[in-house]
Amino acid sequence: MAADLSTTSYALLGLLALHPDDAAEGLTGYELKQRCDQTMRYYWVSPATSQVYTELARLARLDLVVATTEAENGRRSTRRYALNDTGRERLLSWLSTTEPDFPVLKHPVALRLMFGHLVGSEQVEKWLSAYIAQLEERTAELRAVRESLGDDPRLSSPARVADWGLAYFASESAISAELRTQLADSDAERVT
Template identity: 40%
Template sequence: MSQPSPDGGYPAMPATAYAVLGLLSFGPEVTGYDLRKWAMNMRFFYWSPAQSQIYGELRRLREHGFVHEHTEPQPGRPDKRLYKITEAGVDAFRDWLDHAEVGPPALKHSVALRLFFGHQADPNRLRETLRDYVTWTKGQLAELTDLRGRLEPDLPYPAMVAAWGESYFKAEIAAAKAAIAGLDSHVGAGAPTLRARTASRRRSGRGPRRSP
């Protein structure tokens, strides 16, 4: 069982392990499947792990003494495994909340990446991609707004994060619409893309321009 080091430190663990501890800190003894269902609502804020990932983190936490596991027999079915956070787990989780470094979020925005390379794209297809993203984001916003309504008032802190997420999605919608307007302005000004210029050169038989 892991114990705090003399300087108050705890074993190095990924943020996902602490997310599992956090879900368990709400109190009830739960199964890994229950955690997976709860974690699906966290996809708006942080991560949506696979079932195998949750069980992997539960094993890690159990080895450190941060989670207690016991089984309940089920006639004709596999035993049910139930998990509960320990006092050591609560201490480790609070230490992480108080002392974890503040770092930038990991942003992997595939639509923004495609826009970044728009000089090679078909402008009409790029516009469709941005509009599709606006539609998808509006759907996520509607789901999150519904979730926040169900979180309030019993779970005020998750509700605050849900409100944060709503602001994020609204900003994404505004940014995507601004990008569409910028694309329309750029294409409307008659600026050809590299893709269009390359196609024109090929039709003229000159071939693509060589890089210097």
């Protein structure tokens, strides 16, 4: 029986398969962590560096990736990980035979808004304004990621996820702006 893998393990297998040009050479744990930070952090938790290395070692032990070690100009060695056929089959099986869980919304702003009546509208407005500013920053970052993906058909799936993320950020901005308007209208009604 195949060992159970975490969603993070499958995400790492998928990221190893993401760019076909990297398939033969593989990626270092550091490069894979960078790829996590550049992609997954917009819609999933980007694993800690230690978790990336732990999962890669586990995937190598399970013979789902090939680990190679190379010396770098007499300095310490670098370990690269490449997806092998067994790992690709396992990833494809997971993608095609399991259903994704319904997302659990862990939204720190929404949690605080739930208790906004305890701190007053001025504080709530600050939270919403700060969140809208963060959304603008993340939108700019994700837009740059989307542009870097271009129209390469091999990257059409990550491009679609980036488009989804951009639409999500736009929706969150609109919702937050509407909440700010409702808050201001509510405050105005109390004054009059």
